[in-house]
Amino acid sequence: MFKKKNPIGLDIGSAYIKAVQINDTKSGYELALFGMIPIQPGIIGDGMIADKVKLTASIKELLKKAGIKRNDAVISVSGHSSVIIKKITIPLMTEDELGASIKYEAEQYVPFDINDVEIDFQILGPRPEEEGQMDVVLVAVKKAVIKDYRDAVAQAGLDPVIVDVDSFALSNMYEVNYGITEGKNIALINVGASTSNINILQNGQPVFTRDSAIGSNHHTEALERELGVSREDAERLKMGRSVEGVSPGDVQLAINSASEEIYAELYRSFEYFRSSVGEEDIDGVILSGGAAIIKGFPEAMAGRLGIEVEVADPFKNIRIPEKLDAAYIKEITPIAAVAVGLALRRVGDR
Numbered sequence: 471m472f473k474k475k476n477p478i479g480l481d482i483g484s485a486y487i488k489a490v491q492i493n494d495t496k497s498g499y500e501l502a503l504f505g506m507i508p509i510q511p512g513i514i515g516d517g518m519i520a521d522k523v524k525l526t527a528s529i530k531e532l533l534k535k536a537g538i539k540r541n542d543a544v545i546s547v548s549g550h551s552s553v554i555i556k557k558i559t560i561p562l563m564t565e566d567e568l569g570a571s572i573k574y575e576a577e578q579y580v581p582f583d584i585n586d587v588e589i590d591f592q593i594l595g596p597r598p599e600e601e602g603q604m605d606v607v608l609v610a611v612k613k614a615v616i617k618d619y620r621d622a623v624a625q626a627g628l629d630p631v632i633v634d635v636d637s638f639a640l641s642n643m644y645e646v647n648y649g650i651t652e653g654k655n656i657a658l659i660n661v662g663a664s665t666s667n668i669n670i671l672q673n674g675q676p677v678f679t680r681d682s683a684i685g686s687n688h689h690t691e692a693l694e695r696e697l698g699v700s701r702e703d704a705e706r707l708k709m710g711r712s713v714e715g716v717s718p719g720d721v722q723l724a725i726n727s728a729s730e731e732i733y734a735e736l737y738r739s740f741e742y743f744r745s746s747v748g749e750e751d752i753d754g755v756i757l758s759g760g761a762a763i764i765k766g767f768p769e770a771m772a773g774r775l776g777i778e779v780e781v782a783d784p785f786k787n788i789r790i791p792e793k794l795d796a797a798y799i800k801e802i803t804p805i806a807a808v809a810v811g812l813a814l815r816r817v818g819d820r
């Protein structure tokens with residue numbers, strides 16, 4: 471019998487595609503491969519594929535670079551215009567009963583035609599404050615968006631066996647590396663290029679999830695606008711490299727002003743969470759995504775939100791073997807958070 475390889479976690483972002491594969495060994499998880507390539511701006515927009523042909527070509531390029539052959543893949547979607555995640559309260563019923571009636575239950579919460587979305591749910595449990603009621607996390611994703619992602623991945627030569635959402639990949643990554651934090655509200659925040667995913671966990675369960683259309687492209691645009699540099703140079707400046715004729719002080723000012731807008735958006739979501747679940751506080755933030763690599767970004771965020779911010783280490787509990795470039799991976803580690811969460815999914819999990 472051939473030992474079947476674990477799936478590739480493929481995080482198709484609007485700025486980078488990341489691929490991760492993780493082996494289950496006797497002594498725990500071990501990273502089997504990590505690969506990442508930038509993709510051209512505009513291929514992915516607003517959580518949707520704008521250019522399927524180019525995306526397929528980019529995925530192929532990454533597979534080649536990372537030495538990935540035919541394999542199962544776990545992919546994800548995100549974004550406020552194609553994914554709805556909502557905690558709802560409904561009468562107590564079994565999982566089977568809910569499976570049969572979820573479409574009906576979901577209808578009032580989904581702003582799209584219910585026949586155009588794929589629906590999934592997770593029962594959180596009975597509601598202590600209301601007898602006969604239970605809390606459920608409802609997930610609805612546009613079918614057309616899922617199909618586009620599946621097609622692009624399949625055309626690149628992978629078999630998309632699971633389609634997840636970014637926020638849940640993050641909670642998977644968190645649980646494997648940090649365990650379940652009892653009695654605490656932990657906000658998992660992933661600030662990518664065009665989207666920020668927020669997932670607040672209470673005793674390890676998602677109680678508030680929101681994708682917002684503000685990310686580190688804000689930094690890029692501020693640098694372009696305020697310093698008159700090209701997009702490419704703005705990207706270099708964000709990574710701490712120097713560009714001729716540009717003063718580091720000006721770079722910092724432009725970055726800081728864009729960061730303020732990102733913090734303000736996150737703050738609004740936290741306020742919304744606090745008011746919707748009854749004045750609960752957030753005990754800590756685990757920050758991931760490319761923005762977490764920007765110098766000073768996590769520290770300033772902690773100051774602005776008044777909450778402890780820890781940069782996610784998706785490999786905390788995953789050994790990186792010598793033969794992989796551990797030093798490089800450590801440098802960009804928070805950018806791999808979603809891909810790691812995806813790579814840890816196994817067919818048959820729920």
Ligand SMILES: Nc1ncnc2c1ncn2[C@@H]1O[C@H](COP(=O)(O)OP(=O)(O)OP(=O)(O)O)[C@@H](O)[C@H]1O
Pocket residue numbers: 482483484485486487661662663664665666685686687705708709758759760761763764802805
């Ligand atoms: N050292 C770095 N390496 C790569 N990206 C970085 C680095 N520092 C900052 N960034 C920024 O992080 C962003 C990429 O992060 P990430 O890969 O998490 O986004 P994405 O998943 O492609 O986008 P999204 O999920 O929003 O569509 C880019 O805006 C990039 O400029």
Ligand SMILES: [Mg+2]
Pocket residue numbers: 482483484662663808
């Ligand atoms: Mg992303």
